[in-house]
Amino acid sequence: MSNKKKVVVIGLDCAAPKTLFEDFIEACPNIKKLMNHGIHGKLRSSDPPITIPAWMVMSTGKKAGTLGVYGFRHRKENSYTEFWVANSQTIKEPKIWDILGKNGLKSIILGVPPTYPVQPLNGNLVSGFITPDILSNFTYPPELKAEIIENVGDYVLDAKFRTDMKEQLLIDIYKMTRIQFKTIKYLMKNKEWDYIQCVLIGLDRLHHAFWKYYDNTHPKYELGNIFESVMKKYYTYLDQEVGEILELIDQNTIVFIVSDHGAKAMKGCLCVNLALEKLGLLKFKNKPTTKTNLENADIDWKNTYAWGWGGYYARIFLNVKGREKLGIIDQKDYEKWRDKIRELLKTIPDDNGNQMNTKIYKPEEMYGIIKGDAPDLMVYFDDLNWRSAGTVGYSSMYLDENDTGPDDAVHDYHGIFIIYYPKKKIGMQIETRNLLDIAPTILNIFGIDIPKEMEGKIIKFKKN
Numbered sequence: 001m002s003n004k005k006k007v008v009v010i011g012l013d014c015a016a017p018k019t020l021f022e023d024f025i026e027a028c029p030n031i032k033k034l035m036n037h038g039i040h041g042k043l044r045s046s047d048p049p050i051t052i053p054a055w056m057v058m059s060t061g062k063k064a065g066t067l068g069v070y071g072f073r074h075r076k077e078n079s080y081t082e083f084w085v086a087n088s089q090t091i092k093e094p095k096i097w098d099i100l101g102k103n104g105l106k107s108i109i110l111g112v113p114p115t116y117p118v119q120p121l122n123g124n125l126v127s128g129f130i131t132p133d134i135l136s137n138f139t140y141p142p143e144l145k146a147e148i149i150e151n152v153g154d155y156v157l158d159a160k161f162r163t164d165m166k167e168q169l170l171i172d173i174y175k176m177t178r179i180q181f182k183t184i185k186y187l188m189k190n191k192e193w194d195y196i197q198c199v200l201i202g203l204d205r206l207h208h209a210f211w212k213y214y215d216n217t218h219p220k221y222e223l224g225n226i227f228e229s230v231m232k233k234y235y236t237y238l239d240q241e242v243g244e245i246l247e248l249i250d251q252n253t254i255v256f257i258v259s260d261h262g263a264k265a266m267k268g269c270l271c272v273n274l275a276l277e278k279l280g281l282l283k284f285k286n287k288p289t290t291k292t293n294l295e296n297a298d299i300d301w302k303n304t305y306a307w308g309w310g311g312y313y314a315r316i317f318l319n320v321k322g323r324e325k326l327g328i329i330d331q332k333d334y335e336k337w338r339d340k341i342r343e344l345l346k347t348i349p350d351d352n353g354n355q356m357n358t359k360i361y362k363p364e365e366m367y368g369i370i371k372g373d374a375p376d377l378m379v380y381f382d383d384l385n386w387r388s389a390g391t392v393g394y395s396s397m398y399l400d401e402n403d404t405g406p407d408d409a410v411h412d413y414h415g416i417f418i419i420y421y422p423k424k425k426i427g428m429q430i431e432t433r434n435l436l437d438i439a440p441t442i443l444n445i446f447g448i449d450i451p452k453e454m455e456g457k458i459i460k461f462k463k464n
Contacts, residue, residue: 065367
C-alpha cells in the first residue's frame with residue numbers, strides 16, 4: 001500500500017456550528033467519529049459571508065477583495081442598471097487544484113462554485129449550481145459528461161428552493177444530493193486522484209427552505225409542524241453518505257469537512273431603497289406601487305445621493321459627480337457623504353421600532369486589496385439577522401417575506417471545520433479559524449510551499 005498522502009474535502013454548504021456540532025451531532029455518528037478523532041471548530045466565513053465568493057476564498061486563500069468578487073451579481077463599471085455575473089473566469093487567482101496540478105498531483109472537483117464555465121485542470125471536474133443546465137458542458141474533460149450519465153445517471157445541478165411546494169422540494173433536494181454523492185464515489189473509484197474537493201449545495205437549500213420548521217426561536221416557528229424533523233433526517237442522510245466515502249479511503253487520506261458560512265433564523269427583510277428614500281437619500285420621479293426592480297423604477301437621479309442592492313447583505317452605491325452619469329456628490333465630499341450615509345443607515349430601527357445592531361463597512365476596512373467593482377458601503381442589517389431587499393413598490397420598508405421567494409434563513413458569520421487524520425487521535429475543539437486558512441493547510445499537508453500571497457495561516461494538528 002502506498003504511503004502517499006491524499007486529501008478529501010467534503011463541503012457542506014451552509015452547515016452551522018449549532019446544527020452540526022450541537023443539535024444533530026448524535027444523529028451523525030460518522031461525522032461525530034471524525035470530530036472525536038480529529039480537530040474541529042468554528043470557521044469564520046468571508047466578508048461578505050455568502051456562497052459566492054466564500055468557496056473561492058477558501059479555495060484560493062485570498063480575500064474577496066483580492067478576488068474582486070463581492071457576490072453573485074456586480075455593478076458594471078459605474079452604471080445605474082447594468083451588471084455582470086461572477087463565474088469561473090472571474091477568478092484570476094490560482095486555486096488549490098491549480099497549484100496541486102503544477103506539482104503533478106491530480107484532483108477531482110465537484111460542485112464548487114463558481115467552476116462554470118469549466119476550465120482545464122490536472123484531473124476531473126464537475127461544475128456547480130451556477131451552471132445553466134445539464135445540456136451545458138459541465139465537466140472537464142468534456143467526455144466525462146457522457147461517462148457520468150452512462151455510469152451514474154442524469155446529473156442534477158441544483159434545486160429550486162424558493163418555493164411553497166415543500167414536499168416536492170424535499171424530493172428534489174434528496175434526488176440532487178444522491179446523484180452528487182453517487183458521482184463523487186464513482187469518480188473516487190474510477191479516476192486517479194490525490195485531492196478531492198466537493199460541495200454539496202443541498203444543505204444550503206434545505207436550510208433556506210425549512211429553517212422555520214426546525215428552529216423554535218424563528219418568528220414563524222410552529223410547534224408540531226409536519227416538517228419539524230426534516231432537518232434532522234437530512235443531516236442523518238448526509239452522515240450516511242459521508243460514512244460511505246470514509247469506506248473508500250485509506251489511512252493516508254486526511255478528511256476535511258467544511259462549510260462556507262453558517263445560518264440562522266431570518267427576522268425579516270428590509271427594503272434598502274425605501275429606507276434610503278425615508279432618509280432623504282433617494283428620490284423617485286414616479287414612485288411605483290407594485291413590486292419593481294430598481295433598474296425599472298423611475299429614479300430621480302439628479303436628486304439621489306445613494307441607492308442599494310439587496311441580498312443577505314446590502315450593497316450601497318453613492319451617486320458621485322464624474323463617476324456616475326448623473327452624479328451629484330462632489331468628489332471632494334465623497335468621504336464625508338460616505339460617513340454620513342453610514343451613520344444614517346445605522347439609525348434604521350426594526351419593524352417594532354427597536355434599534356438594530358447594524359454593521360456597516362467600507363471595503364478598505366475589510367480588504368488590503370480591492371479589485372473589481374466593489375460597493376461604496378457593505379451593510380449587514382442587524383448583524384445579518386435581517387435580509388435586504390433591493391426591489392421597491394411596497395407600502396412599507398419592512399417585508400414579512402423575502403422579495404425573491406420564500407426563505408427562512410439568513411447567513412451567519414461562522415461555518416464549521418473538521419480535520420481528520422486517520423493516523424492521529426486528537427479529539428479536540430480548537431479556536432475559531434478563518435476560511436482563508438483551509439488552502440494553506442491543505443498545501444502544507446502535501447508538502448507544497450505556501451504562496452506568500454495567500455492571506456490565511458496553516459491550521460496545526462495539536463495533540464492533547
